[in-house]
Each structure stands twice: as C-alpha cells, then as structure tokens.
Amino acid sequence: MTADQETFLLLSAYQDGELSPGEALAMERRLAAEPELRQRAERLRTLSGEVRNALATPPASDALRASVVQQIGFRRAAPHRSWFEAWQLMAAVLLVGFFGGGLIGGGTGIWLAALGSQPTEDAVVAGHLRGLIAPQPFDIASSNRHVVKPWFNGRTTVAPDVIDLTDKGYPLAGGRIDVVGGKAVPTLVYRHDQHVISVTVVPRIGPMPKGEDQRDGYTVRHWSAGDLTYWLVSDLDATGLNTFERLFCDSPGGAM
Amino acid sequence: MTALAHARFSQIVLPRLDEGYRLARWLTGNPTDAEDVVQEASLRAYRGIEGFAEGNARAWFLTIVRNTCYSWLQRHRPRIIVFSEDLEAEERNSVLDAGGVLGAEAPQTPEAALFAKDEAGRLARAINALPVPFKEVLVLREYHGLSYREIAEVTGVAIETVMSRLARARQHLLNLLESEPQ
The missing domain is CATH 1.10.10.10 (Winged helix-like DNA-binding domain superfamily/Winged helix DNA-binding domain)
Known part of the structure; x- marks a missing residue:
C-alpha cells in the first residue's frame, strides 16, 4: 500500500469515527497542518452524503411484507397501514356510535360509502386483471375520444368524459365495461410505455375522500368529483401515476 | 412453540424487512430480485429464530440477508460472484x-x-x-x-x-x- 493509499484509509476511518483515540489525534494534527488533506476530507464527506442519498431506494413494498407474513403462516396479515382499513375501522367506530346513541339517520351515507369502498376496490382490480389477461385490455379499441364516449352510451348508466392525453405521453387505448356492485360501469384504458392504466368511473356513494392502496403489485387510487368516483388501477410507478392523475384531473371535464 | 416463534419473528424480523430489502436491493442490483431474496431470507430467519439467543438482532438478520444474497447470486448470476x-x-x-x-x-x-x-x-x-x-x-x-x-x-x-x-x-x-x- 502506498503512503497515499494509507492516508486515504486513515482519513476514511477517521470520518467514520473508527480510529483509536491516538490515531484520531494524529489525524487531526495532520488535517490542521495540511490544507490539501483538508480538501480531500471535504470531498470524502460530500461523497458520503451523496452516497447516502443514492442508496435511499424506495422501501420494501406492502406486498412483500404481506407475502413474507403469509409465507410464515400467520393467521392474520400483519398490521399494515392501508388507508381503507383505517377508514373502515373509523366507520365501524362511527357505526357503534350511531347505534349506541340511537342516532341512525344522517350518518348512514358515510358508513355505506366506507363499506362500499372495499368491494368496489376488489371489483376494479378484478376488472383491470381481466383486461390484462384478455387478448386486449379493452372492449373497444380507439384512441379517439369521440368514438369511445358514445360507445359507452346505452351500455352503462354513467357516461364519463373521455380525456385524451396522447400528446402528454398517455395515449388512450380504448374503453371497457366492468361490473362493480352488479352494475355495468365504464372503464377508460390508457397506456404509458408498457403499462396499462385503467380508470373506472362509478357513481359516488356518500363522501369519498381520496385514497390509495397497494394490491398484488398494483396501485389503486380513487378520487371523487361531482357525483362520480374515479378508480385508477395500474402497475405504473408513483411518479408516472402522479403525472397521469394531475393531467387527468386538470383536463376540462376531468374531475377536480 | 410456533406461537413463540411467531411472536419473536414479529418482534425481531418484521421491523427490519426494510433494512434487509435495501441491502438485497443493492447486492442483487434490482428490486424484483431483492424481493425474492428477502422472502427467502425471512424464511431462513424464521427457521433459525429459536437459535437466536441474545445479541445484535439487526446484525443477525442482515447477516442472513447477506448470505442469502450470495447464494442467490451464485445460483442466478454466477459471473458476478467470481x-x-x-x-x-x-x-x-x-x-x-x-x-x-x-x-x-x-x-x-x-x-x-x-x-x-x-x-x-x-x-x-x-x-x-x-x-x-x-x-x-x-x-x-x-x-x-x-x-x-x-x-x-x-x-x-x-x-x-x-x-x-x-x-x-x-x-x-x-x-x-x-x-x-x-
């Protein structure tokens, strides 16, 4: 090892607080005396900060956590911070409150909505998966919104505004009919690179704040506008989805 | 016995899944392989949990993840491990x-x-x-x-x-x- 390499080794260990008190003292003296070494120490410190940033990858997914738990054979899934579960718990508490206090009435819409969200989520995810398994993820293929919108008329009770985001990198691929709660509802299908994004539009039942959940590797998001709730399912990453959601919602007729 | 193992696993391993995942993520080089490795490592940890007496639980779990990464790499990327x-x-x-x-x-x-x-x-x-x-x-x-x-x-x-x-x-x-x- 050259003297230079040895110096760097000591410097690196000094920065990690791993030198013996005697060695650390010697290093401090050298740092005080050698400006060039100080500069090197500074670069090393900067590098550490940058490396730490670079290593901060997204954390383990809930899906991984769930499959580990399942593999070990716990009877119940580990507590995970699903927004829906929290909401349902809250709704259950509310419900107990309503019955306990004999205040059934005005609040029923809230718990109906809460109890309704899980089956709806199940249904939209199932619709998305069915679309992916089928030869194509849509029932009508068209990138023309003026073709897709009329196609829904008569087939579903909801006829959503069809938003075209082709020039923004999210081309419309077509439309599909999904069944949610026994009713036929429209789903708009978009593409982004290799990813498919399904946006299912269902009539809103009660207050539905925005929410997000992870299901089998898919992200499920929903938001409401007017008397409709929009459910998005995709395996696109969060950044891509955020862009899509913003573009979708900002478009005229595109909710929120 | 199983209940105890489950309890210890929940206490010792589950809170450290993230840390294990990030180590695996960098050693294997991609997120999908890292998930496979963490899953396998968790099973190994579960099987060995009764043998883990006291000490540094974090280092213990990271060691298992690290060793699982190595055997995974040997199986799937033999060239990397030379x-x-x-x-x-x-x-x-x-x-x-x-x-x-x-x-x-x-x-x-x-x-x-x-x-x-x-x-x-x-x-x-x-x-x-x-x-x-x-x-x-x-x-x-x-x-x-x-x-x-x-x-x-x-x-x-x-x-x-x-x-x-x-x-x-x-x-x-x-x-x-x-x-x-x-």
Missing part, C-alpha cells in the same frame, strides 16, 4: 480499477438503462457496478450506519479488511465521479 475473499489483493485491485467490469456484465435492466440516461443517477450506477464485496461494506456503512465491527460480523471478514474495502470503494467512486464529465 471475485471472492480469497482472491489476491492485487487481483481485486485490478477488478476495481477496471471500473467494476464484472458488475457491468450484469444484464441490462430497465432500471439500469434509466440510470444510464439520468445524469443524477451516475453515482447510483457507479455504486451498482462495484464488485459485491465492496458494495456490501459501502451499503452497510453508509445506509445502515453499522460500525466496522458490526460490518465485519455480518460479512465474515476482519475489521481491517472492512476498513480497506470501504476506503477503496470510496476512492474508486471519487475517481470515477471526478473523471467523468459533469
């Missing part, structure tokens, strides 16, 4: 000086392709291309914040080796960042 602890220092040196050629032979994942395009991802790419023995000390030190002694325990090498690998990995990254155009 440099091991018994290589002569000079040989290791040349591997490192060649800019992590061995790491560069890893299949080009979409993520790697993205890194290649992204100016800000240059450092991440350089870290990814480090030979595994250097990468693991770097991640365990910079991300997990383990002491040299703990890193030595997890990786099964001497503290002096940890110290020199860490210094060389850092020097390598500095050289690389300074040589490439900004």
Whole structure:
C-alpha cells in the first residue's frame, strides 16, 4: 500500500469515527497542518452524503411484507397501514356510535360509502386483471375520444368524459365495461410505455375522500368529483401515476 | 412453540424487512430480485429464530440477508460472484480499477438503462457496478450506519479488511465521479 493509499484509509476511518483515540489525534494534527488533506476530507464527506442519498431506494413494498407474513403462516396479515382499513375501522367506530346513541339517520351515507369502498376496490382490480389477461385490455379499441364516449352510451348508466392525453405521453387505448356492485360501469384504458392504466368511473356513494392502496403489485387510487368516483388501477410507478392523475384531473371535464 | 416463534419473528424480523430489502436491493442490483431474496431470507430467519439467543438482532438478520444474497447470486448470476475473499489483493485491485467490469456484465435492466440516461443517477450506477464485496461494506456503512465491527460480523471478514474495502470503494467512486464529465 502506498503512503497515499494509507492516508486515504486513515482519513476514511477517521470520518467514520473508527480510529483509536491516538490515531484520531494524529489525524487531526495532520488535517490542521495540511490544507490539501483538508480538501480531500471535504470531498470524502460530500461523497458520503451523496452516497447516502443514492442508496435511499424506495422501501420494501406492502406486498412483500404481506407475502413474507403469509409465507410464515400467520393467521392474520400483519398490521399494515392501508388507508381503507383505517377508514373502515373509523366507520365501524362511527357505526357503534350511531347505534349506541340511537342516532341512525344522517350518518348512514358515510358508513355505506366506507363499506362500499372495499368491494368496489376488489371489483376494479378484478376488472383491470381481466383486461390484462384478455387478448386486449379493452372492449373497444380507439384512441379517439369521440368514438369511445358514445360507445359507452346505452351500455352503462354513467357516461364519463373521455380525456385524451396522447400528446402528454398517455395515449388512450380504448374503453371497457366492468361490473362493480352488479352494475355495468365504464372503464377508460390508457397506456404509458408498457403499462396499462385503467380508470373506472362509478357513481359516488356518500363522501369519498381520496385514497390509495397497494394490491398484488398494483396501485389503486380513487378520487371523487361531482357525483362520480374515479378508480385508477395500474402497475405504473408513483411518479408516472402522479403525472397521469394531475393531467387527468386538470383536463376540462376531468374531475377536480 | 410456533406461537413463540411467531411472536419473536414479529418482534425481531418484521421491523427490519426494510433494512434487509435495501441491502438485497443493492447486492442483487434490482428490486424484483431483492424481493425474492428477502422472502427467502425471512424464511431462513424464521427457521433459525429459536437459535437466536441474545445479541445484535439487526446484525443477525442482515447477516442472513447477506448470505442469502450470495447464494442467490451464485445460483442466478454466477459471473458476478467470481471475485471472492480469497482472491489476491492485487487481483481485486485490478477488478476495481477496471471500473467494476464484472458488475457491468450484469444484464441490462430497465432500471439500469434509466440510470444510464439520468445524469443524477451516475453515482447510483457507479455504486451498482462495484464488485459485491465492496458494495456490501459501502451499503452497510453508509445506509445502515453499522460500525466496522458490526460490518465485519455480518460479512465474515476482519475489521481491517472492512476498513480497506470501504476506503477503496470510496476512492474508486471519487475517481470515477471526478473523471467523468459533469
């Protein structure tokens, strides 16, 4: 090892607080005396900060956590911070409150909505998966919104505004009919690179704040506008989805 | 017995899944493989949980993840693992000086392709291309914040080796960042 390499080794260990008190003292003296070494120490410190940033990858997914738990054979899934579960718990508490206090009435819409969200989520995810398994993820293929919108008329009770985001990198691929709660509802299908994004539009039942959940590797998001709730399912990453959601919602007729 | 094992697993392993995942993420080089490794490591940890008496639970679990990564790499990426602890220092040196050629032979994942395009991802790419023995000390030190002694325990090498690998990995990254155009 050259003297230079040895110096760097000591410097690196000094920065990690791993030198013996005697060695650390010697290093401090050298740092005080050698400006060039100080500069090197500074670069090393900067590098550490940058490396730490670079290593901060997204954390383990809930899906991984769930499959580990399942593999070990716990009877119940580990507590995970699903927004829906929290909401349902809250709704259950509310419900107990309503019955306990004999205040059934005005609040029923809230718990109906809460109890309704899980089956709806199940249904939209199932619709998305069915679309992916089928030869194509849509029932009508068209990138023309003026073709897709009329196609829904008569087939579903909801006829959503069809938003075209082709020039923004999210081309419309077509439309599909999904069944949610026994009713036929429209789903708009978009593409982004290799990813498919399904946006299912269902009539809103009660207050539905925005929410997000992870299901089998898919992200499920929903938001409401007017008397409709929009459910998005995709395996696109969060950044891509955020862009899509913003573009979708900002478009005229595109909710929120 | 099982209930006890479950309870200990929930206490010792589950809270550390994230840390295990990040180690696996960098050692395997991609998120999907990391998930497989963490799943396998968790099962190993569960089987061994009764044998884990007292001590550093974190180092214990990270050791299992690290060893699972190595056996996974041996099975799926035999070319990456050729440099091991018994290589002569000079040989290791040349591997490192060649800019992590061995790491560069890893299949080009979409993520790697993205890194290649992204100016800000240059450092991440350089870290990814480090030979595994250097990468693991770097991640365990910079991300997990383990002491040299703990890193030595997890990786099964001497503290002096940890110290020199860490210094060389850092020097390598500095050289690389300074040589490439900004």
